[in-house]
Amino acid sequence: GGDEDGAAGGGDQKYIAIVSKGFQHQFWQAVKKGAEQQAAKEGARITFEGPATEADIEAQVTMLTNAIAKNPDAIGFAALDSKAAAPLLEDAKSRNIPVIAFDSGVEGDIPVTTAATDNKAAAAEAAKHLSELLGGKGKVALVVHDQTSKTGIDRRDGFVEWMKANAPGITLLPPQYGGGDQAKSADITKSIIASNPDVAGIYGANEGSAIGVVKGIEEAGKKGIKIVGFDSGKAQIDAIKDGTMAGAITQNPVGIGEQTVAAAMKVIRGESVPKVIDTGFFWYDKTNIDDPKIAAVLYQ
Amino acid sequence: MTTPTATTETQPVAGGVSLSLRDRLQQFLAFASLLVIFVVFSIANSNFLTYGNVLAILYSTVVIGTLALGTTFVIITGGIDLSIGTGMALCAVMSGVMIVNLGVPLALGVLGTILFGGLLGLINGFNVAILKIPPFIATLAMMLVAQGLALVLSHSTPIYFNDVPAYSKISRGNLIPDFPNAVIVLTAMAVIAAVLLNKTILGRYTYSIGSNEEATGLSGIDVRKWKIIVYTFAGLFIGLAGVMISARLGSAQPATGMGYELQAIAAVVIGGTSLAGGKGSVVGTMIGALIISVLNNGLQIMSIPQEWQNVILGCVILVAVYADMMRKKQT
Amino acid sequence: MTTPTATTETQPVAGGVSLSLRDRLQQFLAFASLLVIFVVFSIANSNFLTYGNVLAILYSTVVIGTLALGTTFVIITGGIDLSIGTGMALCAVMSGVMIVNLGVPLALGVLGTILFGGLLGLINGFNVAILKIPPFIATLAMMLVAQGLALVLSHSTPIYFNDVPAYSKISRGNLIPDFPNAVIVLTAMAVIAAVLLNKTILGRYTYSIGSNEEATGLSGIDVRKWKIIVYTFAGLFIGLAGVMISARLGSAQPATGMGYELQAIAAVVIGGTSLAGGKGSVVGTMIGALIISVLNNGLQIMSIPQEWQNVILGCVILVAVYADMMRKKQT
């Protein structure tokens, strides 16, 4: 079908279909919020969809298929597995629908631009801070959200690799995976504490994992374990403010959403965009949490 | 004295039999297995059998256990309830909306949430009993609807109970020193459920309907009414589980819940309740729920690589259920 | 001629009755509903009824549809198979290991994967039929084991079929121009399954076991053997689904699969197969699977906000099944 205005219907309002890696989680809601804000600013219309978990690759591919069927003016896409989506991206290209990748890269040259954070580097930053907090020695555990998604792997490997390379005094326990479920991550944390009473630091690789670690330590009634987290959200911010959590890495989800839509509009208008838009990451702790620059990238 | 069929020797679990405690426990599928698993972990790792860890196991059983209790009734009638997981999330959100957003007093808010769970159950019951929609479909629909509504009502954002510190006490507080309230709540619920199932006409009709719905109806019992009651009752437990999980987390998480239904149903079935209806027990369900949490905890304590944990979990569940079937056949 | 009880009105779906095609279609729960849903979406959005989008719907039905076909047999025997989702992931990984890591020729690798699925089914069948473990538990255990093994075998990393471009063609290629092979595969499988269910002794015994297992056994049929065959047969479909999904994605994703079992079972049940066994049809299952994918697609095409999509999905499933029950009662 070649009719250009497609589902947009409303005059020449541009329509951007965004297919993300998730939908229900806070992080993705913040991305969505950023995208909506930018769309409102530019007078565009967006839809934002994502599968229930980061393992639902087929569901994401189907969502992308359906997005293309709607003939949008541009597509924003955060690939769970970029190879799986390759033929669809070809299809989009043949229909002249520009694709803006966000959150993580999409292999190949189809995406006009990529607005992403380097998760590995961000995780390394978390490792660096935890190592400093522990004075370079002690047992450290990882509670990761999952072991196969790109974010899960990068945030685990970035952390582990930095520790191995730079902190010989730190013993890493095998990573445990809690699916990002707070209750499950809390239970895992308690098991870790029970079997390693001398654990000195724990790293939670996303919001749910990090909060789970906090809850688990609270429930175990254990004091003095250093926690570093990832992402933001009210519970994590509170935990940092009251000192339960030492600090966390945050990306800029709202910024990612904004940049994605902004780039899409530029492409639609025929303007040029850089190949890579680094949306950055930040370490935040008690000391800088109220800093306006940091506060702006945190979501509640 | 051996007999051809496996079931022959099963004493009627439903009410009324005065057997020694040991005999009674023996009846529950997988009870011995739970003991064996527990002992094995205790020997294998010294960190397993500590007061703190045992509490952690119990504490981690609370939400699934609560859901499983209500579901036991539904499954005994021959039905199923897939809506318990996301229904719980919706109830948690409701609790947040009432207590945090609307400022409803704590006790009232908790009661309201439990009743709201009952309402979800009532709708399930109506669809199953009056509209005669197969329970799997009726509750699958409710599962989807609840999942969506939880997001809609919360605007896809967690609702935090920070301003109501007493709320978290429902789960984490210690009415008994060093013993979390959540475990007390679960215990109390198990006792209530057991009494209802074994000592009241609700329980008897639950078994009757599951045994032979048509015969029960022709015996002059209003099957539709009692089915609605059973689903509503299970709904109350969904509401309570919503309170317990949000109290534990200090927030209502709208996106959680999916997958809890399978775990709760698994606990019920491992505990010896038949999906075909007519058979089952509260003690069995609690044993089933404990088997799952003991295994999860023990495997983590022993630092088994996580990809192997599920493999072992699966095998142990199989062996546990099989061993208990054999044991019961022999006695 | 109408008769008093609800069951009486159901025409025997199992073979033998020569009815007109219209009558036969009418028998399948929810067929009219599928039509209505389809027409509503076609009117509501011009992007819906395009060749490309209809193909997209069919294409997105392939994996769930394949799983649902095998599961139909299991459910008609009165059993259930929870291992189809993660089992599929394990089969996909097996395919990757064989074809990519070990360099097994494509055709052999695909065949091997399907047979490996059969092996998983065989183990399920053994546990259910010989060890007499309730199907829910036996297949739950397999679900966990398969989930773990998929991670172990793949070292928790996807296996990419980049070097075997022909592999993706199994799903994405076009033997018929502009028509993906995957849809042809699904159609062929549906035809095979329908023939097996209606025209062979396998199908007859499948119905018979589900209808009255004891009586079937007393009629001199080796129930254990046939149950093992049915589960193994369903396993072959798990293997095929593993091939189809990894061919679609161009990679074997070890973590995917969880939740597929629920969708496949839902397709079967919406299609009118009873979880109590004895009743069901392949056409019904395909209709059920299509209802789910048409709804998912239509709601996305119409750009309904995602949090509302599930709410609507749940309600429509409920109404669809109810409406069809009513329609059948009247005729």
Added chain:
Amino acid sequence: MDGTESLLRATAVSKSFPGVKALSDVHLELRHNEVLALVGENGAGKSTLMKLLSGIYTADEGEFFLNGERFEPASPRHAQELGISIIHQEFNLMPDLTVAQNIFIGREPRAGGFFLSERKLNARAADLIERLQLPLEPWSPVGGLTVAKQQMVEIAKALSYDARVLIMDEPTAALNEAEVTTLHALIRRFKSADTGVIYISHRMDELKKIADRITVLRDGQYVDTVDTAATSMKEVISLMVGRALRTDAQPEGVREDREVLLSVEGLSTKALLKNVSFELRQGEILGFAGLMGAGRTEMARAVVGADKADSGSIRVRGRPVRIQSPADAAKHRIGYLSEDRKQFGLMLEQDVNANITVSSLSELFSSFGFMKDRAMRAKSRQYVDSLRIKTPSILQTAKYLSGGNQQKVVIAKWLLKNCDILIFDEPTRGIDVGAKEEIYRLLNDLAAQGKSIIMISSELEEVLRMAHRIVVMSEGRVTGTLSAAEATQETVMHYATLRPDENPEDAAELGLELDDPARTVDGSR
């Protein structure tokens, strides 16, 4: 084959179940070309012995010989291969399959290897049904058939095997005189120099007609084997129950002047019933007679709201009532005992206590929703004793009771519930002669207390012996109402065989105007 050797012989057979010694040191001999009847009270061990012969249970002790050769049936299939075909007391049918599919299950005609030939299957079934003259259609689903027709499917199935020994466990419990006659003819045709039949029945009247010899069991023990020709039924009964029974009883307490309790007017259903009207009086036993499919069961189900009635009104004590479910009926103190105990009567997986008390739970045994366990058990025990239900305890699971004892449990359920109107559909199905007398006595007592009873029965003698008045049905209509004095075998049968739909004379006799006067006699009478 040694001509002098018996066809089937069992010696010193014992079998125990937990808490029950079902058989001890029993022997049995079936000769060629004979029908051996096996009789005994409920729970005497008849079905158990047959299940041993057909490979469902294995004996604790004892030996079996077939044509002099020792055999040990290992499975139902094995027994079948040996030529032993059995009709079980409880049906073993697949409700979702058709009649033809049920009959030939496991022996389906193939269209090459793995594939079925449905056409051949139906043709073969049609042949068989035709040959056996059974009122069945090969393609109807068995789940929708009445109990009697299901029984016929079982019979057809058993006869379709090329059997040497045919075992029939109460094949006539659900059948009417006419069908019983058909069955007897089938059996006579079946028995030959190579074959024999073991026939279990509680209907003493038919033993004289069909059995050559009778073996009696009591309490799991062998009592005696007698020649039918040389023995009176009285003697057989006293062998069975260990005492003599009165069998010449008459209806008790017949009076005309009772007030009407239940009146049914113009009851019609889509399927069958046409304008059914009758009155039931206080303290009356109202018999319902008719041939199979006459609509008695359907009438009862419509009255209690189990099935939907299209039109008609029901009054209780003169006041119109709306009954839409059995629960509504229970509110008006109307109870219905179904003819199909397995499907509609019992909760097989529950214990005897739960089964007996279920319908009276809320009114007799509950305070604030809690069950009065002790009172329940006391009542259950009382009924187990008074109906002489043979069970190791009231906590025995119902499915492990013998067929007749299961039936008694269902009866006990309704005797315990305090109903004003009791509708009993084939209440004595499968119950032994001794216990029948006991049940008759209880029913008479209930009537004497002022309860009203509708008794649907296919055993004409039973109706004649019990009913104060008899309503006769045919083809969904009431064709006659007889007082006890008017009722005889002949008058009842006359009304039961009126077929106004086919026969204008019958219609005229009933004063009916048929919608389709063009229809003529089809000669089927």
